[in-house]
Amino acid sequence: MRTTTLLLSLCFSITTLAQNYDFGKVSREELEEKQNPLDTSANATYLYKNRKTYLQYDQTQGFQLITDIHERIKIYNQDGFDYATRKVELHKSGSDEEKLSSLKANTFNLVDGKIEDTKLDKDGIFKTELSKYNNETTFTMPNIKEGSVIEYKYNIVSPFYWNVDDFVFQHAIPVKKLEASFETPEYFNFKLNTKGYLMVTPKVETKNDKITFTSKERSGRGGFGAASISTSFSTSSLDFMKTITSYNLSDIPALKDEPYVNNIANYRSAIQYELSYTKFPQSPLKYYSTTWEDVVKTIYDSPNFGSELDKTGYFEGDIDALISTISEPMARASLIFNFVKTKVKWNNYIGKYTEVGVRKAYKDQVGNVAEINLMLTAMLRHAGLNANPILVSTRQNGIPLFPTLDGYNYVISGIEIEQGVILLDASNKYSMPNILPTTALNWEGLIIRKNKSSSTISLYPNQPSRNTVTMMANLDRSGNIEGNYRSVKTNHDAMLYRAGYLETDKNQFLESLENKYNGMEVSDYEVVNDYNLSEPITESYKFSLESQADVIGDKLYFSPMFFLKTNENPFKLEKREFPVDFGYPSEIAFRILINLPEGYKIENMPEPAAVIMPDNLAEFKYFVSGNEKSIQLIVSTKVNAPIISPMYYDSLKEYFNKFIEKEAEQIILTKI
Incomplete structure (x- = not known):
């Protein structure tokens, strides 16, 4: 019995070593596999996941964040067909935006004993504008059947070098082989945060690298009868050290959702890289979001947040008429809360920043969550109440365990009274004071006051x-x-x-x-x-x-x-x-x-x-x-x-x- 076990282990090891993860080299064994040997309940399995993220210098664009993705997935049954559609969210800000390129994708099937592949064509690729800050590229693999293996590669070029997507190691389906790396030049210092219950130990090494600069010079004189102009090129380089953090994992178990979990992603094994500071040659240190105080200041100082609270002229006449005969503070608050809920309709966009601004949202009677609740806060302040915005992370966004600008994606309003804080969300027409929509019931919020001080506030109701x-x-x-x-x-x-x-x-x-x-x-x-x-x-x-x-x-x-x-x-x-x-x-x-x-x-x-x-x-x-x-x-x-x-x-x-x-x-x- 022991000999048999050793032989099986040896065979498994040889198969693993011989596995070819080059793009397009899908094996017959992968196509013939009927179920995951370590998780027979799995509807699909990541056969291979590879991600490489690195900072690269472009002479015209400066440093850019490049992410290369290569994934191979086995689909066992129809319940696994969902994995044949891939959605990639791309951030944007003004004229700067992330771009997905070099996409190639194939579906592999075993037909009459032969491996056949079907390439993804342009008809299967869709681009959508989700909001002012996000686009989405979606592609759906062709010719999907039970037993198919799909494989795709693409890269993302991002001007937002400080915004590194989490390295996610655990998914709803098992992962047989995962390789990932993050390369950073010495000019960038990233803070590493881990979450989840899976033990992950990175390998860290340093290497020499260099940036090559090319300059162009022209000589000669122009004009009629002049000699031709000559162009010469010269190069120079800057040597630097880079840190490479790599991960190599095998047989990662699925993280399966359970009843009454606010967001399973909160418990998914992942690594988060948060830019702490930059130190470029001949430049001073520049610090980014390293503490919650930094996060609060950055958000409040945004023209799409703090300054919106100071705008009052667009509503003063309406609010003064509404509360002119009411002196009791909470009665005023109730009138204003109901007024905003009926006056401005939510456009189904969430966010902590305004998109069109509170003035336009009030005029057009439609706005996003931030426009509605920052407007509400300003009106309550105008009526003499101690009202302040409260940053919230929705359940879908997860719990902000570490100081990060992306940790909060929603804003509500809070009135501070002697007995505590009354929570208000005027974007939901069925909400009431201290009765927030369930998406906002996510542990704690962060209240920000006029002096930019902040404190955490429980979002859960006390009354049943x-x-x-x-x-x-x-x-x-x-x-x-x-x-x-x-x-x-x-x-x-x-x-x-x-x-x-x-x-x-x-x-x-x-x-x-x-x-x-x-x-x-x-x-x-x-x-x-x-x-x-x-x-x-x-x-x-x-x-x-x-x-x-x-x-x-x-x-x-x-x-x-x-x-x-x-x-x-x-x-x-x-x-x-x-x-x-x-x-x-x-x-x-x-x-x-x-x-x-x-x-x-x-x-x-x-x-x-x-x-x-x-x-x-x-x-x-x-x-x-x-x-x-x-x-x-x-x-x-x-x-x-x-x-x-x-x-x-x-x-x-x-x-x-x-x-x-x-x-x-x-x-x-x-x-x-």
């Missing part, structure tokens, strides 16, 4: 969102139910419901509701306070649903929660390394009255129960009672913390198991 469900159900002898349902939602639950209900076709909304509960028939559907954001939103309807009790002989078996019970534990992994992020504390309470069919009596009912997590992070209570005509059920489930540490994962998993088991317990009715 509540959903109170009242249901009356009539159970018949066949196990069918019909009755009335009513739900009252507050805070974030109300905001999310309004967004789902008001932004959806009503017929489609009801169809989705009926499908959610496996063929329920809904009638008399009504929503109260759908646009009155200051009040809880109420949903009510009549329903009928078949086969909610099992009829066995002369007995009926059913869960008293019927279709409202939780059927599946979302936490299935044995171990979890990431925090569980519920977004906000919440509570759902059920009050259910069940009218029993005539001629039946209660034979058995579940016992009361309470399940509480350590440190009161979550709690579940269950109580049921009944008589000869009806059964009453009261159930409450609370999540008291928006984020639960992975150290409590086992307790959380067991908590869910217990309350799901309890909700599934059945009442038994017997014919009299």
Whole structure:
């Protein structure tokens, strides 16, 4: 047995050493592979990832950041087809922009025992302007089938040498072989930050290099009858040292998304390079963003941020008329907040900087997040409130672990009062004070005051969102139910419901509701306070649903929660390394009255129960009672913390198991 293992290991090593990663040299073995040998659940695998990023001097452009990409991907099944489309985001600022070039890409398939390749043509390449600051190039590989291998190469030339994209080592699919390097001349000092749970050890070396300069001189005289002009060239060079940091990894496991993770990228193994300072020959040191204080100053001093807060003339007349008869500060704040939400529509662009400016956004009644919330902040200040902008990183952008200008990509407004900070986001028409859109519920924000001082602010709400469900159900002898349902939602639950209900076709909304509960028939559907954001939103309807009790002989078996019970534990992994992020504390309470069919009596009912997590992070209570005509059920489930540490994962998993088991317990009715 030991000999066999050694032989297999030796064969694997020889195969690995013999693997050809030159572009286009896809092997028959790669095409014949049916699954990843180390992860049979993978829909695709990076067979090879290579990235080389380096700073290169151009005599006309100065230093530029060059990134060369080469990737080879095996697609096992249709679920892996998504990897046949590659999206590359390219930054821009004014006339400066990143450019993608030298793209070549092939799809390889095994057809009748022969390797056939299909080249990507221009029809598969699309260029899109995402915003004022970003373009996107997308290409979709041709002739994709189960078993295909795709391969592509391209490079990106960037004038923004200080903005190095993260070196990402871990993905949603496994990586068999990864090579990466970062080369920096001695004139640049980059700070290295690591994240993720995968151990990565770089190799660092230094080498000599040089920059060659070419100059051109002309001699001779022009004019009529003059001798011809001659041109001569001369070169000079500048010697320097460069640092090469390289990474060489094999068999990197997939980082698989899990329920209630705010952004899986926060936990992905990666290296971030942040430019600390530059020191060019015969030039002084120039420092970049090395501390949060530097970041705050750079952002605030931007003409698209701080100076926008000082512009007031465009709104003063409207705001003065709005609040002229109101002296109470928070009443003024409420009027201004609602005024901005109705006056200026969000154009679906996020960002911490303005694009067209607050004046134009106000005039045109449309703007991005920064224009709306910087405008709101300026108006609140004009009304005498201590309002300041708060930088936020959206969930999609991740958590800013290190000082970086790109760490924050969103801005809201905050009013500082004695009791704390009231958070406002006027870009979302369903938001309320301290009820931010879920994309902004991402750990902490950074409030920036007029004197450029700053401090962190928790973005998570202290008050729980509540959903109170009242249901009356009539159970018949066949196990069918019909009755009335009513739900009252507050805070974030109300905001999310309004967004789902008001932004959806009503017929489609009801169809989705009926499908959610496996063929329920809904009638008399009504929503109260759908646009009155200051009040809880109420949903009510009549329903009928078949086969909610099992009829066995002369007995009926059913869960008293019927279709409202939780059927599946979302936490299935044995171990979890990431925090569980519920977004906000919440509570759902059920009050259910069940009218029993005539001629039946209660034979058995579940016992009361309470399940509480350590440190009161979550709690579940269950109580049921009944008589000869009806059964009453009261159930409450609370999540008291928006984020639960992975150290409590086992307790959380067991908590869910217990309350799901309890909700599934059945009442038994017997014919009299």
